[in-house]
Amino acid sequence: MNVEELSNKLEALASLAVAALAEAPRREDAIQIKNSYLGRKGQVQDLMKVLRDLAHEDRRLAGQASNACKQAIEGAFEARMRAIAEQELERKMREEAVDITLPARPLQASMGHPLRQIEQELIAIFEEMGFEVAEGPEIESDYFNFEALNFPPDHPARDMQDTFMLDDERLLRTHTSPVQVRTMQSYELPIRVISPGRVYRCDSDITHSPVFHQVEGLLVDEHVTFGDLKGTLQHFAERCFGEGTPIRLRPSFFPFTEPSAEVDVGCIFCRGEGCRVCSHSGWIEILGSGMIDPNVLSASGIDPQRYSGFAFGLGVERVAMLKLGVNDIRLFYENDLRFLEQF
Ligand code: PHE
Numbered sequence: 498m499n500v501e502e503l504s505n506k507l508e509a510l511a512s513l514a515v516a517a518l519a520e521a522p523r524r525e526d527a528i529q530i531k532n533s534y535l536g537r538k539g540q541v542q543d544l545m546k547v548l549r550d551l552a553h554e555d556r557r558l559a560g561q562a563s564n565a566c567k568q569a570i571e572g573a574f575e576a577r578m579r580a581i582a583e584q585e586l587e588r589k590m591r592e593e594a595v596d597i598t599l600p601a602r603p604l605q606a607s608m609g610h611p612l613r614q615i616e617q618e619l620i621a622i623f624e625e626m627g628f629e630v631a632e633g634p635e636i637e638s639d640y641f642n643f644e645a646l647n648f649p650p651d652h653p654a655r656d657m658q659d660t661f662m663l664d665d666e667r668l669l670r671t672h673t674s675p676v677q678v679r680t681m682q683s684y685e686l687p688i689r690v691i692s693p694g695r696v697y698r699c700d701s702d703i704t705h706s707p708v709f710h711q712v713e714g715l716l717v718d719e720h721v722t723f724g725d726l727k728g729t730l731q732h733f734a735e736r737c738f739g740e741g742t743p744i745r746l747r748p749s750f751f752p753f754t755e756p757s758a759e760v761d762v763g764c765i766f767c768r769g770e771g772c773r774v775c776s777h778s779g780w781i782e783i784l785g786s787g788m789i790d791p792n793v794l795s796a797s798g799i800d801p802q803r804y805s806g807f808a809f810g811l812g813v814e815r816v817a818m819l820k821l822g823v824n825d826i827r828l829f830y831e832n833d834l835r836f837l838e839q840f
Contacts (some may be wrong), residue, residue: 498547500555500668507566511542515573523616524581533686540565548649569819611840612710612829615817616693619712622736623691626729628714631690633676638666641675646753647792654752661697661707669697674753675711677789677808681797686804687718693813710813712799715789717799717806723756723788726807730786734762737816743769745780754787754808765819773817781819 498506514534521527534540535797542653545563548556620630622708634636654660661669676692684690692713701707716725727746734744742765746758761782764775771777784796786809814826821840823829828836 498550500551500558503544503547503551503559504562505537505597506544507541507562510534510544514570516727518573518577521577521581524578527574527577527581531570534570535567541570544554553787560631598658608840610829610837611821611823612813612817614840615820616710616712616813619811619813619816620691620693620735622733623712623714625736626732628689628691628716631676631680631692632694633670633673633679633692635670635695636663636667637670637675639668641667641678642670642672645678645793645796646674647790647796648752654753656821659698659700661699672810673711674808674810676713677715677753678793678797679801681717681794686799687716689716689718690714690807703827704818706814706826706830709826712811712813714809714811715806716808717789717794717804721788721805721807724738726758726786726788726809728761729807730784730809738762738820746786749785749787751785751787753790753793755790757785757787758786760786764773777824783815783819784809786810 514530517530518527521530532539534696536542541563545559548559551559561737585783608614622634624630639655642660643652648655657744663669673692673694676694680688680690680692692715694711694713695708695710696711699707714729716729727744731744734742743763745761745763747761749757751757759782761780763769764772764779764781766772766774769779771779775781786807788812789806789808794801794804794806814829817823817829818826
């Protein structure tokens with residue numbers, strides 16, 4: 498083969514390749530066609546084996562012809578790849594076009610968690626009466642959670658079974674009462690605060706959860722009486738559970754209040770007739786309360802000769818279960834939308 502024949506053959510190969518590439522349907526096809534011509538074992542390489550038989554002066558011409566052939570194929574390949582990319586883009590735009598005339602899917606508006614809704618309601622009732630919100634930490638010291646609240650060192654409520662201890666000194670607060678101490682130590686008198694928040698106890702069944710919520714109330718001033726406590730709670734019960742809802746105070750004990758009372762509201766389901774929810778007693782317990790123990794006032798630097806006060810602690814889950822008719826406390830924590838959406 499002489500150099501002229503070689504050039505002709507290379508040109509013929511190039512036009513075959515260019516034609517094939519122009520028709521290649523997909524990227525893989527284009528790549529495969531290009532390789533069959535330009536690859537290490539491709540047809541162009543194969544043809545160039547004759548180079549060694551050519552006269553020295555013809556080799557340069559043969560090289561030029563081979564380069565021209567490669568460039569033509571390379572060029573056709575690039576052009577085809579660009580065209581395929583463009584076609585793909587066009588197809589995508591066509592297929593994924595958004596039909597703006599379709600009706601929109603309804604948006605699910607979010608709302609507060611039922612516990613938060615009830616908590617807000619409780620806070621609002623006390624704010625109307627002039628209480629302001631105060632908050633304290635969930636990780637507390639033994640001092641604020643127990644000692645300053647007049648718990649003797651061996652009081653059963655300090656038992657490890659109830660309290661989640663973090664180390665010797667720190668614990669997860671078992672009630673919101675430590676906020677009483679914190680506000681008495683840092684606020685100016687008179688004090689009228691309400692303190693909502695999470696509390697923790699090692700306890701769990703259909704009416705107990707290891708984490709739950711309380712709303713603490715605290716009022717300290719001159720001449721505060723047990724009658725003030727009762728009147729405040731009576732007003733609260735009617736605002737929360739409806740006009741005419743009666744309350745009943747039963748003697749009780751808390752280390753930080755004296756005297757202490759547990760407070761029941763007339764069962765909101767049977768209106769006192771007796772039903773399953775109130776165990777046929779007509780009453781449902783909702784909070785603990787009492788007059789602040791003089792020891793607790795003194796421990797916070799308040800003169801018990803001059804000042805007195807009352808406090809109460811309300812279980813938010815308890816109120817929520819009653820008001821919303823929920824009979825398993827765990828439903829509040831499972832985040833099941835079918836449950837949450839009902840409120
Ligand atoms: N801290 C008490 C409890 O968790 C409730 C309480 C608060 C009682 C304030 C009296 C006064 O059971």
